[in-house]
Amino acid sequence: MDAINTTIELTEAERIDRLRLIRSDNVGPRTFRSLMNHFGSARLALERLPELARRGGAARAGRICNEEDARTELAACKRFEVSLLAPGEAGYPPRLATLDDAPPLLGVRGTTDSLMRPMIAIVGSRNASGAGLKFSGQLARNLGEAGFVIVSGLARGIDQAAHRAGIASGTVAVLAGGHDRIYPPEHEELLAAIIAAEGAAISEMPLGHEPRARDFPRRNRLISGASLGVVVVEAAHRSGSLITARMAAEQGREVFAVPGSPLDPRAAGTNDLIKQGATLVTEASDVIHALEPIMERPLRLPLGEGDSDPLPSDPQGDERARIVNLLGPTPILLDDLIRMSDTSPSIVRTVLLELELAGRLERHGGGLVSLI
Amino acid sequence: MDAINTTIELTEAERIDRLRLIRSDNVGPRTFRSLMNHFGSARLALERLPELARRGGAARAGRICNEEDARTELAACKRFEVSLLAPGEAGYPPRLATLDDAPPLLGVRGTTDSLMRPMIAIVGSRNASGAGLKFSGQLARNLGEAGFVIVSGLARGIDQAAHRAGIASGTVAVLAGGHDRIYPPEHEELLAAIIAAEGAAISEMPLGHEPRARDFPRRNRLISGASLGVVVVEAAHRSGSLITARMAAEQGREVFAVPGSPLDPRAAGTNDLIKQGATLVTEASDVIHALEPIMERPLRLPLGEGDSDPLPSDPQGDERARIVNLLGPTPILLDDLIRMSDTSPSIVRTVLLELELAGRLERHGGGLVSLI
Numbered sequence: 001m002d003a004i005n006t007t008i009e010l011t012e013a014e015r016i017d018r019l020r021l022i023r024s025d026n027v028g029p030r031t032f033r034s035l036m037n038h039f040g041s042a043r044l045a046l047e048r049l050p051e052l053a054r055r056g057g058a059a060r061a062g063r064i065c066n067e068e069d070a071r072t073e074l075a076a077c078k079r080f081e082v083s084l085l086a087p088g089e090a091g092y093p094p095r096l097a098t099l100d101d102a103p104p105l106l107g108v109r110g111t112t113d114s115l116m117r118p119m120i121a122i123v124g125s126r127n128a129s130g131a132g133l134k135f136s137g138q139l140a141r142n143l144g145e146a147g148f149v150i151v152s153g154l155a156r157g158i159d160q161a162a163h164r165a166g167i168a169s170g171t172v173a174v175l176a177g178g179h180d181r182i183y184p185p186e187h188e189e190l191l192a193a194i195i196a197a198e199g200a201a202i203s204e205m206p207l208g209h210e211p212r213a214r215d216f217p218r219r220n221r222l223i224s225g226a227s228l229g230v231v232v233v234e235a236a237h238r239s240g241s242l243i244t245a246r247m248a249a250e251q252g253r254e255v256f257a258v259p260g261s262p263l264d265p266r267a268a269g270t271n272d273l274i275k276q277g278a279t280l281v282t283e284a285s286d287v288i289h290a291l292e293p294i295m296e297r298p299l300r301l302p303l304g305e306g307d308s309d310p311l312p313s314d315p316q317g318d319e320r321a322r323i324v325n326l327l328g329p330t331p332i333l334l335d336d337l338i339r340m341s342d343t344s345p346s347i348v349r350t351v352l353l354e355l356e357l358a359g360r361l362e363r364h365g366g367g368l369v370s371l372i
Numbered sequence: 373m374d375a376i377n378t379t380i381e382l383t384e385a386e387r388i389d390r391l392r393l394i395r396s397d398n399v400g401p402r403t404f405r406s407l408m409n410h411f412g413s414a415r416l417a418l419e420r421l422p423e424l425a426r427r428g429g430a431a432r433a434g435r436i437c438n439e440e441d442a443r444t445e446l447a448a449c450k451r452f453e454v455s456l457l458a459p460g461e462a463g464y465p466p467r468l469a470t471l472d473d474a475p476p477l478l479g480v481r482g483t484t485d486s487l488m489r490p491m492i493a494i495v496g497s498r499n500a501s502g503a504g505l506k507f508s509g510q511l512a513r514n515l516g517e518a519g520f521v522i523v524s525g526l527a528r529g530i531d532q533a534a535h536r537a538g539i540a541s542g543t544v545a546v547l548a549g550g551h552d553r554i555y556p557p558e559h560e561e562l563l564a565a566i567i568a569a570e571g572a573a574i575s576e577m578p579l580g581h582e583p584r585a586r587d588f589p590r591r592n593r594l595i596s597g598a599s600l601g602v603v604v605v606e607a608a609h610r611s612g613s614l615i616t617a618r619m620a621a622e623q624g625r626e627v628f629a630v631p632g633s634p635l636d637p638r639a640a641g642t643n644d645l646i647k648q649g650a651t652l653v654t655e656a657s658d659v660i661h662a663l664e665p666i667m668e669r670p671l672r673l674p675l676g677e678g679d680s681d682p683l684p685s686d687p688q689g690d691e692r693a694r695i696v697n698l699l700g701p702t703p704i705l706l707d708d709l710i711r712m713s714d715t716s717p718s719i720v721r722t723v724l725l726e727l728e729l730a731g732r733l734e735r736h737g738g739g740l741v742s743l744i
Binding site: 281 | 503506507630631632633634635636639640643646647652653654655658
């Protein structure tokens with residue numbers, strides 16, 4: 001199935017159901033996908049949620065988002081000119097839709113056209129040097145002229161320099177909070193300029209959500225996930241941009257880094273990335289040449305609805321206890337768990353889903369799971 | 373045959389003969405090796421030189437260095453405390469001896485012990501930045517502490533910074549001119565400090581030879597050839613240090629480069645080297661880790677005396693004309709020439725040697741030859 005050519009459009013009722021599901025307790029993007037795979041529709045999943053959580057050993061029933069709250073959120077989004085889009089809908093960045101943990105509903109503000117074009121992320125330190133800011137601007141301008149939409153995080157420093165230079169050709173800001181909670185606040189004007197120039201802003205968080213520290217790494221996966229690759233311009237050791245680079249690598253995106261003097265601490269992170277295999281960038285053509293072959297490949301959605309068993313298998317006898325027993329605080333590969341459990345993959349997945357909805361399971365990406 | 377373990381010592385007569393041979397017209401390091409391979413001794417080669425050149429079509433007889441001139445040079449070297457050493461003798465850098473075009477006699481001044489230790493070259497622009505000079509010093513100091521002798525070209529900028537920081541642990545200056553023609557002249561003092569601290573200087577040029585522009589690239593092959601690898605610190609596009617890096621790669625030496633900002637023209641060359649596969653260096657351990665596996669491998673001399681046919685085959689009938697006819701101004705691979713000539717390799721080599729001694733053949737390295 002090719003995500004790019006299969007443009008779907010949700011009905012109002014289905015959008016409400018999906019919004020209720022993703023806004024319910026213990027349902028993240030991965031659990032959402034498991035539930036959709038199992039039940040085939042958000043409506044059926046919502047109906048079965050309390051029972052599954054109880055079987056997973058939930059101490060108390062998790063909150064399920066009711067229809068009224070979902071309708072209220074949707075109405076507020078409309079007033080704020082934010083569309084809540086599902087993967088596969090026009091305006092949902094096609095590459096973002098290919099992620100295992102793609103947001104089930106993405107808040108999109110601005111021109112959706114910009115979100116359907118090839119994107120490249122430019123990120124870097126907030127405390128950037130003059131040379132770093134200048135280079136980011138040059139690179140964003142040249143990549144924009146070559147047809148790429150510039151993606152970044154609207155932060156101070158490198159992010160804003162890349163956005164500003166990308167305004168003319170189209171740029172997308174990825175937010176860590178709700179669309180009405182811009183961080184840093186002084187960049188509201190920059191965001192307005194981005195939107196006015198046929199750019200866009202995206203967020204998976206509800207309106208009113210104030211961004212907290214832990215929301216930024218989570219947001220960073222959207223920056224890399226929506227893009228063909230990530231260019232890191234100036235990053236000290238252990239900086240946030242390196243998290244974006246790591247996520248990009250995990251997502252199979254290209255990682256690019258701009259070199260700097262070994263005596264410049266702001267280049268320590270980017271030089272390290274190059275040592276680890278990132279492509280060295282001194283000009284836009286370095287990025288373009290590396291991405292050309294990738295752009296020619298068709299996109300693939302992860303296993304979608306209907307590709308898995310449509311209904312959950314009911315664990316029999318001691319199967320559930322046996323699977324829970326194999327789990328612990330140390331992450332284990334799902335594949336190993338299935339082999340060791342001596343039951344069917346579908347039963348293991350069902351038990352994991354129950355544990356997840358009971359708030360007892362953590363998914364780590366790369367197919368790793370652990371008990372909380 | 374392991375060059376490191378086979379330490380030879382020439383007799384005085386053999387050293388005089390070899391000096392005469394390498395100081396004769398149209399005899400470079402490669403021709404010298406061919407002649408030694410063919411005739412087994414410098415004495416026999418000297419005797420046959422006029423006849424070979426005549427057969428190669430020399431318009432007039434090339435000058436052959438006479439014994440008196442050779443003795444005079446050797447005596448001057450002694451007064452200047454310069455030893456003329458052959459590959460395999462103690463004090464001749466073992467890795468340098470493995471080159472196809474290793475100097476048949478190398479002028480060595482200073483402490484020969486330093487020339488037998490593992491070497492690393494540090495080179496870069498004469499017009500270096502403060503950061504570049506500082507980094508070169510740090511790197512040379514740390515590599516020196518790790519047991520490496522620092523090799524460089526005694527130039528202004530990066531070279532002198534590396535030499536200065538390498539004095540404490542041992543450093544070797546590779547000269548483009550004779551030992552009594554130091555360039556730049558203001559570095560005579562630096563060279564004296566290097567020698568006084570158990571370092572050394574090497575040159576393949578006779579005393580009194582004033583270095584010309586074309587001597588520097590030729591000298592650069594000795595910098596890389598004597599070393600396990602070459603670190604390039606700051607180099608603009610098309611700078612001399614890049615020639616050293618290219619020679620290092622051709623010689624199978626490791627190439628290292630120090631990154632810099634894309635906006636710094638002095639980093640353009642080094643960033644390019646990294647794009648082409650050079651190892652990025654921000655600290656000494658980057659160099660050390662890359663060299664460790666190489667240092668464990670035994671050294672191999674190129675095919676030495678006695679490995680080839682001891683006497684030249686005499687070309688018969690039209691063989692010589694046929695081979696000359698296959699040659700032209702466009703370089704051709706020796707192997708291709710042998711195949712196309714339809715004669716024995718030994719006959720082709722003999723004809724090439726004759727042409728070389730007649731001043732009509734150019735050898736390009738990589739087994740390529742052309743008519744001049």
